[in-house]
Amino acid sequence: MTAQDSAILPQPVAPRRPAASGTALAALAVVSFSLSFPATAWSLTGFGPWSATGLRGALAGLSAVLHLAAVRAPLPQRRHWPGLLVVSAGCVLGFPLLTTFALRTSSTAHSAVVIGVLPLATAAVAALRTGRRPSGAFWGAALAGAGAVLAFTLVQSHGRPTVADLYLFVAVLLCAAGYAEGGRLARDLPGAQVIAWAVVAALPATLLTTALGLGAEPVRLGAKALVGLVYTAAVSQLGGFVLWYRGMARIGVPRASQLQLAQPLLTLVWSVLLLGEQLPAAAPATAVVVLVCIAVTQRART
Template identity: 80%
Template sequence: MTAHDSATLPSAIAPQRGTTSGTALAALGVAFFSLSFPATAWSLTGFGPWTSTGLRGALAGVLAALYLLASAAPLPKRRHWPGLLVVSGGCVLGFPLLTTIALRTSSTAHSAVVIGVLPLATAVVAALRTGRRPSRAFWAAALAGAVAVLGFTLLQSHGRPTVADLLLFVGVVVCAAGYAEGGRLSRDLPGAQVIAWAVLAALPVMVVTSAFGLATEPVRIGAKALVGLAYIAAVSQFGGFVLWYRGMAGIGVPRASQLQLAQPLLTLVWSVLLMGEHLPAAAPVTAVVVLVC
């Protein structure tokens, strides 16, 4: 087949290079995100939740500023800023703070399974925001995964969700809004610039959060705490999002969100290997059910 032949093929059968690369980038982002809860738990060995969240955002803000300066990125247009602020509120402040507080009393394995409902939440927000409607099969699979997560949560809490569970569910909602809005913006701006500007916009708030945390929470600096903080700042809060939003731009928010159904299962692996946690029997079963969906 010649290059001309390939260029004239119908889109349905022509090689989908953009789709393939988008899927790979989104999957790599999910792999990086799967380590976020263990890394957050490590950071909590030396820092309180407010300190950890604030320093995470502040350090990521410094990295974002350096990237924007090095790449001579132009200022976003006025129409981009509302969406960037949604990303800031959901993915830079809301989700990290809520999940970090939850991880003080909830295991990384349990928390990972609970946020397995995030793909459904992201798809719902994206559908409401863009007007696009995924297929019935998509909704059936996503709802089945959500029901599995809800059943797991109620089983583990004896029919009554804990405060940590409620924090995780609220975190899912605000993170879904940030994911969906970031995916939409990534069609107009490079994915790296979307998260960089969102992190930079949140920098003043993160500096205040850091100051509050340092003034009110004890600090016990150790190697594990520093490694955990470095990971969630450089990777979970910035690098992973660069890949994630670029992947979303390539394959769309609903399809990318379905890839994230693999994240709980990956985090369960890390919770055993890195945290030494004992998994309840329902955890891997639920994670596999969600992955199959």
């Protein structure tokens, strides 16, 4: 075969990253996460904050053990464990506990909007951790979306952040680190195994928290409390993360994280429909700004 013949033959095409499916997975995760705060509020009708957090993590951990055994998943390599422990500390322990404490004194709607800065924090941590540098347009849209969310928060709290807001902002930092590490690990491990090993690693802490919480806090079992607990354990702490990390692995942490700008607005809807809270007057305007920012970040070069 001559060089000329070779030149006219069809050349192999490198497979493209399934960006559309990655975006769909991440979007489904955002929808599932948007119900986490209402579900947590329901769980608090029957359990204390320590009990609710411990049971959520323990049930997810035990489910993960069964999954890992069923698929005969090999132990992660040594280089994976530091990242898995960051996911455990941020997404399995820190974020659930701090947001549960916040929801004792803050409305679901207010807390959801404060968490709206999470996408910006996740993108920043991912950029520092991986060395990827999103474009100026990406950062501009991300900052605009976060700014809209922060302005909404200050208007709702009359310019005076509360103790609950402090809990929420610390929770954001911890969760952003867990999201970024999980998204990075999902390039080497299946998304289901990333969160599964993270909740298993946290089992000693969540089981201890459960035992201490149930011994010190009253329990008033009811349908809402049980539904809320099951949802936070099965979806918020496990199933949603499977979709989230798979989506991150396909489209990248920065781009996936910006889809979460829509989460506070979805939670606002659920807070009205499920909890009977009043929708803040500024919510529609904030929704428009945030949706525009999402559109820009999804088109911006990363």
